[in-house]
Amino acid sequence: MTETAPGSAEPPTGTPAGERRSDRTRAAILTAARERFAADGYERATIRAIAADAAIDPAMVMRYFGNKEKLFAAAAEFDLRLPDLSGLPRDQLGVVMIGHFLNRWEGDETLMALLRASVTNEAAAERMRQLFADQLGPVIAKLNGDGSDTATRAGLIATQALGLALCRYVLALPPVAALSRAAVTAWLAPTFQHYLTSAAPADSPL
Amino acid sequence: MTETAPGSAEPPTGTPAGERRSDRTRAAILTAARERFAADGYERATIRAIAADAAIDPAMVMRYFGNKEKLFAAAAEFDLRLPDLSGLPRDQLGVVMIGHFLNRWEGDETLMALLRASVTNEAAAERMRQLFADQLGPVIAKLNGDGSDTATRAGLIATQALGLALCRYVLALPPVAALSRAAVTAWLAPTFQHYLTSAAPADSPL
DNA sequence: ACTGTTTGCCAACGATTGTTGACTTCGACG
DNA sequence: CGTCGAAGTCAACAATCGTTGGCAAACAGT
Numbered sequence: 001m002t003e004t005a006p007g008s009a010e011p012p013t014g015t016p017a018g019e020r021r022s023d024r025t026r027a028a029i030l031t032a033a034r035e036r037f038a039a040d041g042y043e044r045a046t047i048r049a050i051a052a053d054a055a056i057d058p059a060m061v062m063r064y065f066g067n068k069e070k071l072f073a074a075a076a077e078f079d080l081r082l083p084d085l086s087g088l089p090r091d092q093l094g095v096v097m098i099g100h101f102l103n104r105w106e107g108d109e110t111l112m113a114l115l116r117a118s119v120t121n122e123a124a125a126e127r128m129r130q131l132f133a134d135q136l137g138p139v140i141a142k143l144n145g146d147g148s149d150t151a152t153r154a155g156l157i158a159t160q161a162l163g164l165a166l167c168r169y170v171l172a173l174p175p176v177a178a179l180s181r182a183a184v185t186a187w188l189a190p191t192f193q194h195y196l197t198s199a200a201p202a203d204s205p206l
Numbered sequence: 207m208t209e210t211a212p213g214s215a216e217p218p219t220g221t222p223a224g225e226r227r228s229d230r231t232r233a234a235i236l237t238a239a240r241e242r243f244a245a246d247g248y249e250r251a252t253i254r255a256i257a258a259d260a261a262i263d264p265a266m267v268m269r270y271f272g273n274k275e276k277l278f279a280a281a282a283e284f285d286l287r288l289p290d291l292s293g294l295p296r297d298q299l300g301v302v303m304i305g306h307f308l309n310r311w312e313g314d315e316t317l318m319a320l321l322r323a324s325v326t327n328e329a330a331a332e333r334m335r336q337l338f339a340d341q342l343g344p345v346i347a348k349l350n351g352d353g354s355d356t357a358t359r360a361g362l363i364a365t366q367a368l369g370l371a372l373c374r375y376v377l378a379l380p381p382v383a384a385l386s387r388a389a390v391t392a393w394l395a396p397t398f399q400h401y402l403t404s405a406a407p408a409d410s411p412l
Numbered sequence: 413a414c415t416g417t418t419t420g421c422c423a424a425c426g427a428t429t430g431t432t433g434a435c436t437t438c439g440a441c442g
Numbered sequence: 443c444g445t446c447g448a449a450g451t452c453a454a455c456a457a458t459c460g461t462t463g464g465c466a467a468a469c470a471g472t
Contacts, residue, residue, distance in 0.1 A: 006419070021469085022419065041326035043249045047460065057421050062461065118377060119325045120247035125377050132379060155373060155381030156393055162377075163369015167361060171324060171331050171368075173338060175361030186407030187362055191397045201392030227439085228449070253430065263451055268431065 006064055026064055028054040033075040037113035042072065042121040069123060076117070076127055078110045080135045086142045093143070094193030098185050101161050105169065115165055132158045140196065149200050156195040164188065232270055234260040239281040243319035248278065248327040275329060282323070282333055284316045286341045292348045299349070300399030304391050307367050311375065321371060338364045346402065355406050362401040370394065 006022040032053035036045035047068055051058040065071040082100065085093055105111055114131070117124035136154045144150065164184070167176040179187070238259035242251035253274055257264040271277040288306065291299055311317055320337070323330035342360045350356065370390070373382040385393070 020418090025419085041247075041249075043247075044326055046458085048458090058460085059422085059462080060420065063419090068460065116325055119322055119372075120250055128377055129379055133381075151381040152385065152389075155379050155385075158379055159369040159373045159382060159394075160366055160397070161369070162372055163365040163367070166325075166368055166372060167365045171334055173335055173361050173364055175339075175357040176365060179358065179361075183358075183407065187401070188365075190400055190404075191366070194396055195393070198396075201389065226448090231449085252428085254428090264430085265432080265452085266450065269449085274430065 022064075025054070025056060025060065029056070029061055029064060029071075030075050033071055034109050034113050037072060037075060037117055038109040040116070041119070042117040042124060047071070072117065072121070073123065073127075076110060076114050076124060078108070078114060078127075078131065080104060080131065082135060082139045084142065085139060090197060091193070093196050094189035094191070095185060097157070097192040097196065098188045101164075102181060102184065105165055111165070112169060115162065116170065128162075143196065152200075153195055157192060160188065160191050160195070228270075231260065231262060231266065235262070235267055235270060235277075236281050239277055240315050240319050243278060243281060243323055244315040246322070247325070248323035248330060253277070278323065278327070279329065279333075282316060282320050282330060284314070284320060284333075284337065286310060286337065288341060288345045290348070291345060296403060297399070299402050300395035300397070301391060303363070303398045303402065304394045307370075308387060308390065311371055317371070318375060321368065322376065349402065358406075359401055363398060366394065366397050366401070 006020075006026070029050065032050045033045070035053065036050050039045070040049075047061050048058050050071075051061050054061075061071060065074055081104065083096075085096065088096060114124060114128055118128040119125075132154050133151065136157060137150055140153050140157075141150045144153070164176070167173045168179075168184075169177075235256065238256045239251070241259065242256050245251070246255075253267050254264050256277075257267050260267075267277060271280055287310065289302075291302065294302060320330060320334055324334045325331075338360050339357070342363060343356055346359050346363075347356045350359070370382070373379045374385075374390075375383075
């Protein structure tokens with residue numbers, strides 16, 4: 001075995017804070033990758049372009065992440081950071097929810113990369129599925145006493161949250177992109193509130 | 207000029223119904239193109255694969271449509287076929303709206319092709335923008351007396367309609383894909399109703 | 413100063429893509 | 443039958459992509 005994967009073996013006594021020189025380039029690659037994946041999607045974001053943005057050689061990307069799939073997997077790790085909503089007044093759940101989503105969308109381009117890629121890349125789609133199932137699901141479960149419709153409510157939230165992101169940030173539909181943050185909140189909060197707290201429809205088989 | 211674009215000049219006296227032989231292959235190309243664009247998106251849908259599905263040579267696609275962009279433009283022409291809603295009971299607008307969208311999504315894969323492509327292709331995104339502006343806008347305008355918030359309401363409808371399609375058909379989020387048509391209608395109708403008929407929020411600058 | 417590892421660059425491969433031009437076949441009309 | 447345009451086939455081009463292996467420079471430990 002003569003594999004040379006940067007960062008695989010620890011240096012006996014390296015820089016004081018244990019920081020390797022490769023850590024910075026590794027981070028630069030990830031940042032550039034997120035930008036490109038967010039702007040161009042999975043297939044149009046080329047390794048060559050990502051390497052150029054990070055000011056390194058394309059071959060380095062391969063040495064650090066193996067292949068394009070693994071690079072995306074590393075760049076698309078994301079945490080929704082949903083707070084515990086069980087202590088809030090029930091009629092404010094919708095407002096808090098939409099506010100949190102707007103924050104996460106505008107402060108980190110990882111979600112944009114994930115959304116753009118998930119439409120044409122199966123691995124990215126699976127990531128998106130697990131994101132709402134594993135991170136949003138439990139929060140809703142704690143809210144509604146873990147009813148059998150928890151997953152359904154999480155899915156409904158996803159339709160409105162992703163639909164807003166798609167129209168506002170990706171497609172940039174003029175009327176949606178022009179809305180102020182306050183206007184978005186005022187319009188969408190009732191929808192989130194509905195999906196979170198309304199009783200399940202009678203004719204729903206689930 | 208020795209251009210040879212099939213169907214550019216009429217045959218003096220052709221087949222009785224004016225049907226050219228090229229019309230069938232032209233239609234076959236368009237059908238195959240819609241399938242591929244809908245399943246793979248713009249970049250992953252190759253002209254070679256489309257030609258193979260249509261059982262012809264890739265060069266024919268170029269002769270019939272010029273290039274890939276024009277092929278997509280021809281394959282992605284779409285009419286929402288929205289009915290006039292001005293005669294309906296106001297409290298049923300949401301139900302009718304979601305029902306019509308479900309019909310259009312499931313009966314024609316053009317919308318799917320348009321959605322998948324619009325995330326990474328600018329021309330497709332522009333198509334999507336004009337779809338909701340030119341076809342949905344006027345219908346809402348006739349409903350609400352042509353208020354200044356017509357475009358906003360059309361945009362809000364787009365967020366929920368496209369978000370549902372994204373989660374249900376493209377990403378196939380299990381909880382959303384598993385919902386029956388009745389359940390989808392029951393859950394989403396109030397949302398559409400809200401965007402169509404609720405008074406504009408007070409703190410909205412538009 | 414010597415040695416081994418880490419980090420990086422360069423050149424190239426094989427595959428695939430959109431696209432083009434020349435050539436062949438079909439069908440209708442005189 | 444001969445002619446002419448439409449319809450279709452074939453081979454190839456240039457560009458771009460992900461990916462690989464070999465080699466040079468920087469660095470650390472002895």
